[in-house]
Amino acid sequence: MKESQNIITIIGCSGFIGSHLLERILNTTKAFVYGIDLNSKKIQPFISNSRFEFLKTDISDIKSIKPVLQKSSIVVSLTALCNPSLYNTVTLKVIESNYNKPVEIVKLCCEYGCRFIHFSTCEVYGRTVESYCRESTLESVLKEDETPFVTGPIHMQRWSYSSAKQLLERTIFAYGVEHALKYTIVRPFNFIGPRMDFIPGIDGEGIPRVLACFMDALIFNKPLFLVDGGKNRRCFTYIDDAVDAVMAIIKNKKIADKQVFNIGNPDNEITIEQLAYKMIGLYKELQPQKTSSLYDVKPISSLRFYGEGYQDCDRRVPDISKAQSLLGWVPHTDLDTALKKTMSAYIEHYNG
């Protein structure tokens, strides 16, 4: 039994999800939080909170992290290289950051008896079976404990992230079976909201995820690129709904133990092409004075946009009935509201 049941460590607390989770925990609970990250840019308002202590380090710095984990009752693990443009370009780093480094944290949580809440990815599901065999009658809705994982050949390095995350899930599961690790695995489906990603050349380099790519285009008058025509689909989930789910997992210790949860909004499915036009419409509403904008939408091949070894997930619709029945969780934010809130935050942050 831990001395304190009320110490939560968030590994990756200054990322998009971590910063929102930290804010919610500090604002709605009495827990003390240790935050671990490489920088504290996104969590400046919380740095001086008396119930928060920030440790600036990499998760491979086990010596510094050990004493924090020893004191913690819950560890939320969020660190990842989780940007698709990296999967086929810095593949070894992706595997290291998504398997080799976090697996050491899994072992420590097991040793110290911490509850381990791990952020995996909807990308473990890979592509739909239908994308390979069109005649298949299998359902394309993804179920945590039933749907097989369908990725691609090894030279399609896009799947490095999915595979590393999958192996970590399998390792966590095995630690649960063989060493009684207490864990919950979260599979996020395209979370969006304020503080996500970056604008290339302003506060980051490379290619961010689609939301940020389109905001970059809208704010700075560039074309919105539709990779391979933008026919693939995603279910976008608002960050506040996602944090509601994590809070329900934290609260429901017994029910959530050894479970995998899809956390996503199946009602917010849209093709990337439709997303581009929807975001143009919303941007015009939010910024009516910007009359000189081009709003140019252009198709581009994935080879040109991401390089060799990129393959796309065609569709990922979460079945969320498990989260609903066990945690009482359902997402409430529709796509237009989620986009408006996210886009407004970008406009404010980048003077767009």
Ligand code: UDP
């Ligand atoms: N995409 C696009 N234009 C962009 C950026 C991304 O068409 O400027 C596409 C990408 O090929 C994928 C979808 O948008 O089909 C979502 O990509 P994202 O990087 O957001 O993450 P993913 O959901 O693939 O993990």
